[in-house]
Amino acid sequence: MDDTLKSLLAEKKGQSLSAVELAALAAGFRLEMFDVLHSRGTGHWGGASSAAEITTSLYFNRMNVDPSNPAWEDRDRFILSKGHASMNLYTILAYKGFFSPEDLPGFRTLGSHLQGHPSMKRTPGVDMSTGALGHGLSIGVGMALAARLSGKKHWTYVLSGEGCLNEGQTWEAAMMAAKYRPERLVYMIDYNGVQLDGTSDDIMPLNPLADKFKAFGWNVAPKLYDGHDTKSLLESYDWMDSDDVWPKAVIYQTVKGKGVSFMEGKSAWHGAPIDIDSYAKGRPELLADIEKKEAAL
């Protein structure tokens, strides 16, 4: 993170950031993810990058959390159902203040609290351990039902990718959510169109995805939002707040490996280590994006 972004974070600590601020921050986080994933030679770049603006906006504009008290009962919950994007979540949580960004380079090393996939027992701020795909929505339903039982008003956000939507459990949970309609449960889909083995259309077509959730009885966002445009993300929050019909599903159109042109939309970059040549070639693109976004501040 460069000095401009560090100052921005310090200056706006605890406040909701604007769309341009979120865009600059997400660009900075994306570079940090790229750097750590390259240096460690392990981890998942494609899905971490595709969700950069989604998680940045959620944590730095919308979610009600207290980094000094990660177990705060009234906090909003976030479940990264696509747990392989752990580097994304760790970067967000570190700069949100749950732990030191100096921990990030320890990602996936023995003894680090930054496990390969998120562990709620190891990392402050992680609300649920994930990794095996398809778990998130069920757990989110449980958390939202717990809020209802105890009269709490917090939100529960679940972020998933196509892999989770391949899993039958997600659809079990989708049916149940429509039965009980837990308040303030939002299922967010990072719809980058690419899975581990290839495009979603080749591996397991999901379209018409919005119609599927509608048919399951969900309140589905009226349009696909651009998951890389922070203005569009904030617009999706306006929709979340627009009525009291639950549960809600929102689909964000994204690009896997976003920000590094030759990696974008390529399944090969789902989980491949970022080799030195690709790193050297890709990093300037991410730096240029930060520069562009910072110019708009």
Place this chain on the structure above:
Amino acid sequence: MSVAMRDAFGAKLAELGKTNDKIVVLDADVSSSTKSAIFGKAFPDRFFNVGVAEANLVGVAAGLATAGYHPVVNAFAIFLALKSTDQIRNVFCYNHLPIVIAGAYGGLSDSFDGASHQSITDIAIMRAMPNMEVIVPADSRQAELALEYALQQNTPVYIRLNRNAMPSVPEPANFASKKVIVLKEGKDVTVAANGITAAMANDAAVLLAAKGVDAEILSIPFVKPLDGDGLAASVAKTGNLVTVEEHTVVGGFGSACLEALAKRKMTYAFDAIGVEDRFTETGPYDELLAAYGLSAESIADRVMKLLNK
């Protein structure tokens, strides 16, 4: 005979629900079989029927557990152990969540429904998971005590329940101590009985006494943690061990006993009674149990063979 374990468990769950408002109960469309419906009728707000969806059942329970609730998930033992294994391991156990997993129709007790519904691998699966405790009650009273115990724990506890009205054994003085329960002291052979086989072993002791064999009968509901010291003390005395379980002999209670004793460098003669490495079949429960060596007579015969008598 006592009431069926499921009836006792269901009634106890509803009773405990009156004083513990953190208990939430989930079922997968078998609540009239598991008897969790008793709780559901009494506390509809804290009861969730998720339909035939065991993976989701476990996930939802985990979400509730993170917010201070103590979920009791109910479904058939075989489907909990097999259809929600990933969720039980990666969500319940990995996160060390306080959850009671109530496996109904354990062992061969869903006898007429056949092999597809008979749970003979659940103990092996559940005990392999870190942070999990595994209890196989001997009778309905032990099932109630197991539930009371499990709700006091901050960890997942698997309780395997039986479908049918079965003979009971004397109530243990301190079930929650997790120790082996000595039903009868003896000097010639240790019969370590898991679950409902304890009553059979007790009856076998009478048959053996008539043949001049003084058997020590242990009821061991806690497969994990297993009271290895208690078991070893008995085997050190008798020099002979027969384990009995309503489960495959691969990886279950008998295996757990051997693992515990192997570390103690003991010498003893051994036999394991249970379902051999095979699928089971349809039939009346008592006949089915006997077909796999689970009867007082079979246990007595196997003990006599072990002792070369």
